[in-house]
Amino acid sequence: MHIPRVFLALALSLTIAACAPDAWRPDSPYEAFLNQVQNKCWNLDLGGREINSLLNPPGNAGTGPYFLDLTSRFFNGTISRDNYVDALSASYNTSPDSPGIRCILQQMPAPGSAPALAVPPAISQ
16 A cells, blocks of 8 residues: 555655756745746747746646756756757757747846856766
């Protein structure tokens, strides 16, 4: 009877461990950025998925955690703008110049206005 809980706990821990270490920690500049994306881009699509659903996935299911992880990496400077756009357009099957992607990019703070957080190096497997 307890076997499903064990598998659920294992799957959840592996999912969380696979995310960027900075994706889930408190970060005021990043939270402010996500709030801007929520306020300005909430109803725009990324390949048929509203940005709002990616920011607030029910039960953190689907591709929401991937979107948050990728966006956190971009915001904190661990991936370039081009890599971020390429990853979004490929993952969500949308054009790199789609209104959703353009809106997210427009919410990024100007260089120097919000310091990127120091992110530990990724653990290679």
